[in-house]
Amino acid sequence: MVKNKILLGAAALLTSLISNVAVAQENRLTLMLDWFVNPNHGPIIIAQERGYFADQGISVEIQEPADPTMPPKLVAAGKIDLAISYQPNLTIDVAAGLPLIRSATLIATPLNTLMVLDNGKHDSLRDLKGKKIGIAIAGNEEATIGTMLKQEGVELKDVEIINIGWALSSSLASGKVDAIWGGLRNFETNQLALEGYQAKAYFPEEHGVPTYDELVFVANANHYDRAAIVAFNNALEQATNYIVNHPDAAWNEFVAYSPDTLNNELNKRAWNDTLTRFSLRPSAVDLKRYDDYAQFMYQQNIIEILPKAADYVPVLN
Secondary structure (H helix, E strand, O other), rough: HHHHHHHHHHHHHHHHHHHHHHHHHEEEEEEEEOOOOHHHHHHHHHHHOOOOHHHHEEEEEEOOOOOOOOHHHHHHOOOOOOOEEEEHHHHHHHHHHOEEEEEEEEEOOEEEEEEEOOOOOOOHHHHHHHEEEEEOOOOHHHHHHHHHHOOOOOOOOOOEEHHHHHHHHHHHHOOOOOEEEEEOOHHHHHHHHOOOEEEEEEEEHHHOOOOOOOOOEEEEEOOOOHHHHHHHHHHHHHHHHHHOHHHHHHHHHHHHHOOHOOOHHHHHHHHHHHHHEEEEOOOOOHHHHHHHHHHHHHHHOOOOOOOOOHOEEEEEE
């Protein structure tokens, strides 16, 4: 009798261990960032460092991409669970047929700008007529830059678009181009300032381009773990609240994640400029914002099919 009880107890323990392993495996998420870790990723790193993901019963493996264009494609292919993308890119991907959904928002306002040096030569967008504009990646600049310029009576054909890769700040500072598209208001502005240059930014949402979420999380539309994503979003919200309430302490915890690469003056300035950009409600859904931007891209012939936000922006809370 005693032997049977021991055997039953051992079997129950083994079953429990197997069940716990299965749960752990089910609640493990792989997340690929859009780029190397930087202040834009503050809530993710804080949630990891403070144990908020673990408190929600999930483990998150944070990966940096070798190619920043690949994360959404890897999600669509089922290779990773989550990736950081951009609302405009998500719209393009969905219109192209990739099985993606937006699962949460990280940065809830545009960061991209049309940036010039504040040297008195470009006091308005009209002054860019006949000038050179540098871009990092060719894509929807015809819609965005074209719309912004048109607000000031300048046609896109009146400027020269040059692909300068990621050398945005140096190309602007050296005079290789007169303006850059892709300079972020929380990074390139500070980078130029540290190099002794004063930048002036023109904001797309103030010049005819619909506002949008700069950074969003995407998941595979056909197979995603709803419970795990809800847990992820809860941890993200908790981390964002902590950052807003304790920005200095949060900064110290953020740089502790990778002191050699994160603890510098540029990131410190960018951190302060990003605090008001984080989404306080990462899982909150604004279908109109997505539909308005998709309509803009459709009218500008950037996408050939007009997706409906309700089909790829589910409520996950």
